Amino acid sequence: MKKICAVMVIFAMSLVAMPVLAITEKQEAAIVDRCEIIRDGLKEVQKNDARARVHLGGRYESILSKFIMPLNMRLVENNLPSADLVENQNSFAETKTLFVNDYINYQQELEELVAMDCKNEPNDFYEKLVKVRQKRKTMQQDVLKLRTLITNQIKIVIGIKGKA
16 A cells, blocks of 8 residues: 555655656556556556546636625726726636636546557557646646735735725
């Protein structure tokens, strides 16, 4: 059990994008020998990422629909519009949509990777793994941008509150 956990942790950490390199004979042998363990680890990553996406997606939707948009509407109704808040709202909505689309692309690639026969096609499996790592990194960058936009929203609101 400890070996499986260690393999999963190492694999999850290795999902960070790496340059595409030719697979070595040692790597090929490791993929073939540990194919089922790797696939089980991938399935676990897949489940965890799905849960994280649902959680984050729900949070982002709530932030947008219950905080950002109502505040902007209220300010407009009171003749106090803020160009910075409108710009941040638009950026947040666009990045949230990008996050959803990037996640779908990542999940599709990951499903294809899990379905691959790593014993008979270790080179193709490795190439697909590199692509999946890059898709996951893209998704992580979307999350970081959304966090930055949330922080920016808070700063703008504090600034407006300080002027009042």
